[in-house]
Amino acid sequence: MKILLAPDKFKGSLDAPQVCQAMIEGIKMVSTDIETVSVPMADGGEGTLDLLLWYSGGQKKTAQVHDPLGRIIEAQYGISADGKTAFIEMATASGLPLLKIEERNPLLTSTYGTGELVKIAIELGVEQIILGIGGSATTDAGIGMAKALGWQFLGADAKEVEAIGGNLSLIKKIIPSPTVSQLPKIQVACDVTNPLYGINGAAHVYGPQKGADAKVVEILDKGLRDFARITGLSEKIFNSPGFGAAGGLGFGCVFFLNAELKEGVKLLMEFCDFDKHLTNVDLIITGEGKIDNQTLQGKLIKGITSKAQQIAVAAICGTLDASLQQMQEIGILYASSILNKPQTLEDALKSAYEGVRDATYYLVNMIYHTSAIKS
Numbered sequence: 001m002k003i004l005l006a007p008d009k010f011k012g013s014l015d016a017p018q019v020c021q022a023m024i025e026g027i028k029m030v031s032t033d034i035e036t037v038s039v040p041m042a043d044g045g046e047g048t049l050d051l052l053l054w055y056s057g058g059q060k061k062t063a064q065v066h067d068p069l070g071r072i073i074e075a076q077y078g079i080s081a082d083g084k085t086a087f088i089e090m091a092t093a094s095g096l097p098l099l100k101i102e103e104r105n106p107l108l109t110s111t112y113g114t115g116e117l118v119k120i121a122i123e124l125g126v127e128q129i130i131l132g133i134g135g136s137a138t139t140d141a142g143i144g145m146a147k148a149l150g151w152q153f154l155g156a157d158a159k160e161v162e163a164i165g166g167n168l169s170l171i172k173k174i175i176p177s178p179t180v181s182q183l184p185k186i187q188v189a190c191d192v193t194n195p196l197y198g199i200n201g202a203a204h205v206y207g208p209q210k211g212a213d214a215k216v217v218e219i220l221d222k223g224l225r226d227f228a229r230i231t232g233l234s235e236k237i238f239n240s241p242g243f244g245a246a247g248g249l250g251f252g253c254v255f256f257l258n259a260e261l262k263e264g265v266k267l268l269m270e271f272c273d274f275d276k277h278l279t280n281v282d283l284i285i286t287g288e289g290k291i292d293n294q295t296l297q298g299k300l301i302k303g304i305t306s307k308a309q310q311i312a313v314a315a316i317c318g319t320l321d322a323s324l325q326q327m328q329e330i331g332i333l334y335a336s337s338i339l340n341k342p343q344t345l346e347d348a349l350k351s352a353y354e355g356v357r358d359a360t361y362y363l364v365n366m367i368y369h370t371s372a373i374k375s
Contacts, residue, residue, distance in 0.1 A: 001368060002035040003027060004281045004311075006274075006304055008288035009047050010318055013352035016040030016051060022353045023285060023316070026360030030368050037277050041286070043300040044191040044264020049078065049089045049132045055272050056080035058087065065093045065116040068109035068137040073098065077117050085128045086121035090114040090246060091135035094144070096210060099137050104211030106139035106203075106220060107166030111249055115148025118257070122149075122184065130267070131253065132189040133246040137210055139202055139220045140165040141227050142252015150177030151256060165247065168223030171230055177256075186259035189267050191299060194244030196251045197224040202244035210247070224248055231255060265299040274307060283367065284308050285360065287316040296322055296330045305331035316359045318352065336363060 007019040014022065020038035027034050042048040053060065058080040067073045078087035091097070093113030096104065114131075121129050138144065140163065143153055147163035152175035155161045161170045195201050203212065203220035212220060228238045233255070237243075242261040243251035253259040269275075286304050288295060295301060305313050314334040315327075327335055338355030 001033075001283070002037070002281050003364065004037045004039060004277055004284045006039045006041050006284055006286050007316070008041050008043055008286070008300055010287075010289040010352050010356070011046075012289070013318075013349040014356070015047065016042060017054060018353065019287060019356055022356035023360040026357040027364050029357075029361045030365045034364070034368065037281070039272055039274060039277050041300055041304070042264065042268060043288075043298055044189055044268070045134050048189055048264045048268060049087045049130065051268060052130055052271055053078040053080070053087050056082075056085060056087075058085075063117065063120055065113035066110075067098045067113055068094050068111075069099065069103060070110070070112070073113070075113060075117060077121065079121075079124065079126070083124070084126055085130060086124065086126045087130050088114070088117045088121065089132045089134075090117075090249065091132070093117055094138050095135045096137040097135070101211075104137065105216075106137070106207055106210045106212050106247060107216055108164055109138045109210070110140055110144030110147075110164045111136070111138050111142055111246075111252070112144035112148050112163060114249070115145035118145065119149055122179075122182070127184050129184055129186045130189065130271075131186060131259070132264070133249050133253070134189075134191070136246035136249060138165060138249070139207055139210065139212070139224070139247030140252075141168060141196070141202075141224055141248035142256055143168070143171070143227070145249065145252060146177070146256040149256070150179055151175065165220055165223065168220075169226040171227055174230060180256075183257055186253065186257045187267060188250065188253045188259045188261050189264040190242045190245045190250050190261045191264050192245035192250065193241040195239040195241070196228060196243040196248050197221050197238065200244070202246075202248045205244065206247065263299055265303045269303060269307070278307065278311065281311055283364075284311055284313045285316060285363070286313060287356070289317065290319040290321065291315055291317040291335060292319075292321040293326055296326050296332075301330060301332070314363055316356060316363065318355075334363065
């Protein structure tokens, strides 16, 4: 019997590789003859780039960059073991958690620090950059990032405009970086499908959580529209899914970096060669901290069940809040919570490893001693 383990993290308690290890312990309690393959996963958000670094055997590094308001901070990035790929999470340099609530103002924030991390990766000579753009504090269409890479933005007086969200409408001329043709391949993990501007765009949908009131939202949306026109691209392009991600950084990555936007789950599956691991697999076990209708409709479990085809998929979770019908529709054969008694959240988090191990044991023990899947 061969089992593929493809869980997400259990937020607040276990990362995805730790979940895999707990599952393996449970399986080995059933039989040491069962073959296991661990392919820890993420949903494209928090933890995705850590897993990419884990798969590549790379290391995290730190660099001094500017935060969203221009202050010097230490930010992390990663380099694969072979030195060919850099992993960058924009939130470490330009993320909302870097600001106090009273500091949040997308008119004043910039993605300059993200650009500094990209510049460092380029100077290291990497062949590829994988950039995650979730959790931004910015709505600057990536001009801050571009500024750090040598792009210039001029106003009506031909003087340089500060690269912040509130100045997008002031830009009248764009001067490309002299190194624009020397960029490595860049892939952007992006699970947001919003267009650059409009009622479903970056400012209207995400501006309020970054500190924008109704008036500021309108200023930002106009700025995104005005800047879009200056680029000379067609309006049809600005409606492309994902261009509104991270305050328009999705668009900025494509325009300034010639990057490719990809769903985080698909990017991760390609990176770890998920399809290859399906050979001769009898059962896939996935899981995450909470399974409800929202997670069932999310990209991770859908991605796994679509890849599984005729392979049975089971799920183990902390909280199970989905109906039988919902699980059947998505293709989950079996789902179980690790909570087997009333307990506080604190206790549940502390005992998550043992809970995953035991729930996996009960699941696999039941299957292994039947003829349904046993090989």
